[in-house]
Amino acid sequence: MRTPGHQHPITRMVTEINSIFAELGFVFADGPEVESEHYNFDRLNVPKNHPSRDMQDTFWFKDDDVAEATVLRTHTSPVQARYMESHAEQLPIRMICPGKVFRNEATDATHEAQFFQLEGLEVGEGIHLGHLKGTIEYFFEHFLGGDVEVRFRPGFFPFVEPGVEVDMRLLSGDSNLKGKWIELMGAGMVHPNVLRDSGIDPQKYSGYAFGMGIDRLAVMKYGINDVRDLYTGDLRFVNQF
Amino acid sequence: MLVSWNWIKDYLGDTTLTAADAANLLGMHAFELEGIEETDGDTVIDVDILPNRSSDCLCQRGIARELASITGTPLAHDPLATQPELPSCTDILVDIADTNACPRFSASLMRGIAVGESPQWLKDRLEAIGQRPINNIVDATNYVMFAIGQPIHAYDAALFPQVDGAWRFAVRFARAEEQVKLLPEAGKDEERVVTCQGTELLIVDQSSDTPIGLAGVKGGSFAGVHDGTTDIIIETAHFHPTVTRKTARRLGIVIDASKRFENEPSRELIPYTQAEVTKLIADIAGGTLEGVVDVYPEHVEPVTTTIDPVRVNALLGLSLAVTDMVTLLERLGATVHRDTDKLEVISPWERTDLAIEEDYIEEIGRLHGYQHVQAVAPTPRSLPEMEMNARQYYSEVMRHTLLAAGFSEVITSSFRKKDEVQLKNALASDKRYLRSNLTKNITETLDTNASFADLLGTNDTRVFEIGTVFHKTETGIGEHVSLALGVRVKPSGYSGKEDAGVDQTIEVMNEALGTNLPTPINAHASGTTKTGVAFRYEKGVLEIDFTHLIKTLPQPEAYLPVTVGEAIQYQPFSTYPYVTRDIAMWVGESTPANEVETLLNEHAGSLRVRTTQFDEFTKDGRTSLGFRLVFQSKEKTLTDSEVNAVMETIYTAVSERGWEVR
Numbered sequence: 036m037r038t039p040g041h042q043h044p045i046t047r048m049v050t051e052i053n054s055i056f057a058e059l060g061f062v063f064a065d066g067p068e069v070e071s072e073h074y075n076f077d078r079l080n081v082p083k084n085h086p087s088r089d090m091q092d093t094f095w096f097k098d099d100d101v102a103e104a105t106v107l108r109t110h111t112s113p114v115q116a117r118y119m120e121s122h123a124e125q126l127p128i129r130m131i132c133p134g135k136v137f138r139n140e141a142t143d144a145t146h147e148a149q150f151f152q153l154e155g156l157e158v159g160e161g162i163h164l165g166h167l168k169g170t171i172e173y174f175f176e177h178f179l180g181g182d183v184e185v186r187f188r189p190g191f192f193p194f195v196e197p198g199v200e201v202d203m204r205l206l207s208g209d210s211n212l213k214g215k216w217i218e219l220m221g222a223g224m225v226h227p228n229v230l231r232d233s234g235i236d237p238q239k240y241s242g243y244a245f246g247m248g249i250d251r252l253a254v255m256k257y258g259i260n261d262v263r264d265l266y267t268g269d270l271r272f273v274n275q276f
Numbered sequence: 277m278l279v280s281w282n283w284i285k286d287y288l289g290d291t292t293l294t295a296a297d298a299a300n301l302l303g304m305h306a307f308e309l310e311g312i313e314e315t316d317g318d319t320v321i322d323v324d325i326l327p328n329r330s331s332d333c334l335c336q337r338g339i340a341r342e343l344a345s346i347t348g349t350p351l352a353h354d355p356l357a358t359q360p361e362l363p364s365c366t367d368i369l370v371d372i373a374d375t376n377a378c379p380r381f382s383a384s385l386m387r388g389i390a391v392g393e394s395p396q397w398l399k400d401r402l403e404a405i406g407q408r409p410i411n412n413i414v415d416a417t418n419y420v421m422f423a424i425g426q427p428i429h430a431y432d433a434a435l436f437p438q439v440d441g442a443w444r445f446a447v448r449f450a451r452a453e454e455q456v457k458l459l460p461e462a463g464k465d466e467e468r469v470v471t472c473q474g475t476e477l478l479i480v481d482q483s484s485d486t487p488i489g490l491a492g493v494k495g496g497s498f499a500g501v502h503d504g505t506t507d508i509i510i511e512t513a514h515f516h517p518t519v520t521r522k523t524a525r526r527l528g529i530v531i532d533a534s535k536r537f538e539n540e541p542s543r544e545l546i547p548y549t550q551a552e553v554t555k556l557i558a559d560i561a562g563g564t565l566e567g568v569v570d571v572y573p574e575h576v577e578p579v580t581t582t583i584d585p586v587r588v589n590a591l592l593g594l595s596l597a598v599t600d601m602v603t604l605l606e607r608l609g610a611t612v613h614r615d616t617d618k619l620e621v622i623s624p625w626e627r628t629d630l631a632i633e634e635d636y637i638e639e640i641g642r643l644h645g646y647q648h649v650q651a652v653a654p655t656p657r658s659l660p661e662m663e664m665n666a667r668q669y670y671s672e673v674m675r676h677t678l679l680a681a682g683f684s685e686v687i688t689s690s691f692r693k694k695d696e697v698q699l700k701n702a703l704a705s706d707k708r709y710l711r712s713n714l715t716k717n718i719t720e721t722l723d724t725n726a727s728f729a730d731l732l733g734t735n736d737t738r739v740f741e742i743g744t745v746f747h748k749t750e751t752g753i754g755e756h757v758s759l760a761l762g763v764r765v766k767p768s769g770y771s772g773k774e775d776a777g778v779d780q781t782i783e784v785m786n787e788a789l790g791t792n793l794p795t796p797i798n799a800h801a802s803g804t805t806k807t808g809v810a811f812r813y814e815k816g817v818l819e820i821d822f823t824h825l826i827k828t829l830p831q832p833e834a835y836l837p838v839t840v841g842e843a844i845q846y847q848p849f850s851t852y853p854y855v856t857r858d859i860a861m862w863v864g865e866s867t868p869a870n871e872v873e874t875l876l877n878e879h880a881g882s883l884r885v886r887t888t889q890f891d892e893f894t895k896d897g898r899t900s901l902g903f904r905l906v907f908q909s910k911e912k913t914l915t916d917s918e919v920n921a922v923m924e925t926i927y928t929a930v931s932e933r934g935w936e937v938r
Contacts, residue, residue, distance in 0.1 A: 037682035040738060042675060044844075045687055050672060053665075054838040060657030063665035068690075068744050069753045084518045086327040086538055095700040101752045107690075107699075107710075129657065135690070135744065139703055148703050149690050164641070165593030169651035180843075187646035188304055189638075191326035197591070197638030199646060200308065224591050227634055241591055257846040268686035268721035268739065271849040274732055 044253050044276045045151050045265060049133045052153060052249075055177045059170070061129040061155065066114035068135055069096070072104035074113035079194040080228045087193045092139040107137035111154035112194060115225075115244055119158060119233035126240055127159025133249060144261040151249035158225065158235065158242030164197070167222055167243035171201060179256065181208035186216070195223025195244060217255060220247030279339050280404040281319040283423075287340035289352020295319035298343055305346045305642050307333070318404045330539035331628045335425035336405075338626075345607045345643060355424055356626060360551035365567025367441065368509065369482075373448035375573050377477050378491065380543045381447055381513040382570040384550050385433065389413065389563030391505050398560065412561040413501050413508060416553055425541050426512055426549040427533035429489065433507035435499035437483040443509060444482035447491060450474055456487040458494045467497060476523045477515060492520035492537035493529055506563075510553055514543045542626045543576055583619040583633050591634070592641045593649050604643045605636065662831065667757060667823070669832035670789070671742050674759060674822075676836065677788040681781050683738040683761055688717035690744065697746045697753055710746040714760035715812060715819045717741065722764035722816070729767065730906050731854045733888050736777065737764040742822060756823035763816045774816030782818070789829060793820070850885075854908035855919045859926065860891060862898045862936040869901055872935070876903060879929040881922055883907045883914065900938065 053063050066074075081087050091109040098104075114132040122128045132154040142148055157166065168185050175183040183203050190200035202216045222245035227237035250262045257276075259265070264272045281295040293301075296312065299321045303309035307329070310322035325333050332338045337355060344351045351357075368383045394402075394415040402409050405422060409415050417428040436443050450456070450472035458468045470490065472478075477491035481498065488498035492515035501508060517540040524534040547570060554565040585598045602612050602619065609624030623630040630636065641649075675685060691707035702708040711717060718739060726737045740761035747754050761781060763774040782793055793805055802812030807828045810821040863872060873887055880887070884907055891902030905926075907919050930937055 037680075038734070040679045040682050040684035040740075042679055043685040043687050046671070046675065046685060046742075049668075050838055051840070053668060054835065057659055057835060058656055059654050060659050062659060062663040063668050065665065065667060067755060069746060069755050084521055086330060086517075086521070090327070094703075096753055097698060097700045100697065100748060103752075105753060125660075137690070139701060141703075148707070161590065163591055163593035163652075164646070164649045165652040166654070168593075168649055170654045172651050173654050185651065187649060188308070189306055189642040189646075190308070191328045193327075196632075196634040197641050224634070227632065257844050259846050260848050266687055266689055268688045268717065268724065268741075269849075270684055270686075270725045270732055270737070270739070271728060273684050273686060275846055275849075276844060 041270075041274045041276050043265075043273055044257060044259070045249060047276060048249055048252055048256070049151070051178060052131065052133060052174075055174055056129075056131045056155070059129060059173070061131045061157075062118075064114050064118045064130045064132045066108070066111070066117050066132060066134065068108055068137075070106055070108040070113050072106060074116055075106050075108050075110075078116040078229065078232055079112050080226045081193045085193075087191075090192075094137050094139050108134075109138055110136050110246060111152040112244070112246060114154055115156050115194070116229065116233055118156065119230070119235055123234035126235070127162075128157065130154075130156045142263060144263065145254075147250065147262050147266060149266060150262065153247050153249050153252075155245045156225070156242060158230070158240055160240055162224075162241045162243060164199070164224065164243065167199075167224075167245065170243075171203070171219075171222070171245065175203055178252075179205060179208075179210070181210075182206040187222075190221050190223065192221045192223060192246075194226050194229050195221075196226045198223035201245065201247075212255065219251070220245050222246070277323055277325050277334060278405040279321040279323060279336060280401060281321065282317070282404070283336045283401055284340045284343070287337055287351045287353050287355075288343060288349075291349070293343070293347070295321060299323075301343060301346050302339070304647075305645065306342045315404060317400070320404055327539065328629050330535070331541050332425065332626045334536055334539065334541075335421070335423055337424050341609070345609070348603075348607050355552055356545075356548050360547050362547060362550055362570075363565065363567040365569045367438075367566070368443045368445070368569045370569060370571045371444070371446040371482060372571060372573075373446065374477075377449070377516045377519050378447040379514050379516075379574060379576075380546050380570070380572040381445065382511070382546050382550055382568055382572075383443075383445060384510045384554055384568040385443075385507070385566040386510065386554060386557060386563045387433075387507045387566055389506060389508060389557060389561040391501060391503050391561065395560055411501070411503075413505070413557060416556045416560060417510070420549060420553040420556060421532065421536070424545060424548060424552065425536055426545040427492075427536055428510060428512045428549060428553055429495045430501050431499040431509045431511065432501050432505040433499075433509050434505070436509060437481065439483045445511070446480040446482040446485075447513070448478060448480060450476040450478050450487065454478075454487060456490055457496050457498070458490065459497050470527060473526075475519075477519050479511070479513075490523060490527075490529075491515045493524045493527070493534045494531060495533075508557075508563075510550065510557075512546055512549045512553070514541075514546060540628050542628050543572070544625045546570060546572070578622050578625050579631055580620055580622050581631065581633055581636060582615075583621055583636050585617070585619065587633065588637050588640055591637050593652070594641070594644070596640070596644065600644070601640055604640050607643060608639055610636075664832045664835070666826050666829070666832055669835055670822075670826050670829060672836045673788050674740075674742065674785065677784055678740045678761060678781070681738070681784055682734075682736075683740045683781075686718075686721055686739050686741050687743060688714070688721060688741055690746075692716070696748055712747050713745055713812070713819060714741050714743060714758045715814070715817050718760045718762040718817050718819075719815070722762050723769070726764040726767040730856050730888070730904060731886060731908065733886050733906075735765075736774075738762070738777070756821055758819055759822040759825075760817060760819035762818070770815040778813070778816060778818050789825075791825070791829070848910075850908050850910045852909055852911075852913050854885065854906050855914050855916070857905050857907070857919060857923050858890070858902060859905065859923070859930075860900060860902040860938040861930055862900055862938060865894055865897050865899050867899065867935075872901055873903065875929060875933065876905065876926060879922075879926045880905055880907075881925075883909055883919070883922060 094107040096105040187199040225242040230237040308324040399409040452474040479489040489495040520537040611622040613620040693706040695709035696712040763777040886906040
């Protein structure tokens with residue numbers, strides 16, 4: 036009998052995340068890593084030539100190789116637009132999308148040019164910020180084990196309005212994180228333009244969306260000190276999991 | 277953006293707030309707080325102003341206004357409170373060719389000023405927010421821009437040619453190949469000469485049709501203010517944000533002025549700006565305002581938005597009374613009319629970002645405070661049929677199988693130095709392409725890790741990855757998920773001994789998936805299986821088109837159960853080389869190996885990172901045990917003598933127990 040191998044912490048977390056959200060009926064959705072400018076930006080209410088484009092440094096494909104402007108997705112949010120579009124007639128919906136995303140940014144111990152994000156979305160009648168707060172609390176209580184408190188601060192992401200930054204603190208357990216507010220993610224109520232462009236009537240339906248870095252969760256959950264180690268294939272790293 | 281607390285207090289008046297209170301309120305109700313720092317006689321708060329508020333809050337007054345809205349205490353002094361009355365001027369003419377690109381342009385004439393040093397209070401203000409004082413005229417224009425957000429440019433009137441007694445500005449688009457001389461960039465002495473494409477908006481001296489600045493982006497040195505200047509023309513205008521942004525991006529110019537123009541400050545700021553800057557110059561440099569020309573052909577009316585109070589509470593999850601909503605909106609500076617069950621809201625004129633109902637819902641939510649939003653626990657719901665993610669399911673099946681077969685999982689870089697699909701803008705020269713396969717990454721991963729086998733305590737190195745690969749298609753860029761696994765027996769490279777391990781793995785994968793990948797898949801080959809799934813198998817590495825493979829498999833009905841393992845606390849690993857030492861000894865036949873291992877470990881000290889037993893046999897009533905000890909430091913490369921010293925301690929301890937080192 037061989038000694039078993041070690042699972043990568045990212046896929047281990049993705050599986051845990053999926054098991055927590057599947058209990059609530061959140062569908063694990065997929066989308067392409069090579070994404071059109073249309074879905075990555077335009078459909079998310081990030082217009083061309085608008086300063087909000089600067090919030091994400093983008094890798095582009097060569098014009099000769101593609102029929103329309105195409106990027107390596109800068110976030111998992113285009114999957115929101117794709118999923119709403121294909122499920123506009125099947126509301127209410129709950130969806131998560133964990134996946135790899137890319138940013139054309141200098142790397143350091145807390146930033147990689149490629150990393151994993153978790154997108155979450157719920158759309159239905161009467162959905163409000165309180166549902167967002169409750170769902171995030173539920174997730175972290177199960178993911179970290181223990182009581183958590185979630186707070187919102189104002190934030191800006193073009194595809195939500197209102198937009199919030201989400202902080203969390205652990206209220207129980209013996210983690211050294213206990214009691215400290217930790218910046219977790221961006222979230223908010225899906226912008227009416229995004230709903231409308233996906234074929235959903237914003238006067239009748241509302242929804243929340245959230246997006247967080249899974250790498251950051253790894254830092255928080257396991258105490259990883261350099262996120263770049265996640266993507267080197269170095270077993271001195273992986274074998275600790 | 278840096279905020280000076282002293283400056284803010286000019287607007288707030290008497291306040292019981294401390295800088296720390298203000299920072300906290302801003303952080304919880306308005307902006308992301310980056311930091312707060314005590315400086316000499318001031319406190320500087322650093323806030324991150326995002327694109328939605330860059331139109332009105334890239335300035336000190338905007339921040340003060342936010343505090344007033346949050347606390348409900350109006351500003352004691354607000355430079356934007358009353359529409360200024362300015363004398364008119366007939367000596368300056370402005371010709372705007374495109375009023376969409378330049379909806380408003382104003383210029384004022386001041387005579388009798390004296391250029392000199394700024395007073396200390398002004399220098400302190402500018403220095404507090406990281407600006408370098410230059411002279412009283414430049415400092416005044418900068419001060420007003422940082423105070424209320426509207427960029428300003430000053431010219432020496434004597435150096436600006438007149439035609440028939442009038443100064444003549446024109447604003448027009450550039451002609452192709454037209455050249456503009458710009459002020460030197462920060463830290464440089466030379467003017468930058470820009471050759472236009474025709475999309476750039478220019479400010480022109482109409483007397484000679486000479487471009488004197490790239491509108492909204494950067495000014496030129498034309499008619500620059502100097503020590504002897506006595507009469508000045510002060511220009512302040514509104515340029516289309518997209519026109520400005522396109523030119524600024526193309527030329528890579530991001531300065532305080534262009535950043536503000538790109539974010540569309542209100543057009544109504546222009547007269548306030550002229551009033552503020554001419555008054556400040558008169559105060560600190562003397563001179564009198566002769567008059568102002570203000571060309572503003574098409575006025576923009578403030579936006580009126582209808583708000584349904586029911587929707588406000590429905591989106592925020594609150595139960596605010598309508599009167600509370602009205603109060604919060606009025607604190608923003610909005611004008612509110614109650615119309616039966618709806619609110620008609622006119623935005624404060626400086627808030628160009630408020631356009632739709634949801635914008636106001638956010639304003640109400642954040643001013644009231646998101647701490648009032650009560651969490652609603654989610655109700656469980658079953659997963660919709662046919663919405664199981666087959667990729668996730670089968671990836672998990674593969675992980676369970678491969679982990680059990682001794683493979684560890686890696687996630688490697690999607691970028692490569694050379695491959696099929698090239699990026700337009702790469703991060704680095706060794707990351708220009710996207711991977712078209714995982715085989716190369718897995719091979720390199722084996723190369724790196726095979727030399728760690730002793731450290732990791734493994735006989736061979738086994739890794740796998742499930743990840744996306746990219747290739748060119750006839751219509752664009754294609755991608756699919758690939759699964760690759762590899763075995764390496766020797767650090768020196770592929771030896772041929774790996775194939776048996778891979779072949780066995782294919783068998784267990786087939787069992788787990790219910791597939792019949794050919795076993796063994798023809799070594800050193802690539803091709804497709806009977807069901808059309810592409811694979812390649814070379815030098816101990818097997819790669820399969822996983823996306824295609826999944827399509828041949830049944831849709832899953834439930835995810836695998838997730839076992840929650842023990843909590844893991846990661847320890848940073850040492851990047852220094854490790855050293856191994858083998859020890860073998862005779863012990864009594866009944867002596868258990870773990871007793872020996874315990875003794876070895878006790879005496880090996882803190883540099884030991886692993887002990888692996890590699891040998892055991894019994895002969896003539898004695899047992900021989902062999903162990904490999906691995907030593908590594910977190911701080912340095914170990915020397916032989918350091919490790920030898922540890923081994924001496926171990927030899928002594930072993931001998932004292934009566935065991936005979938071989």
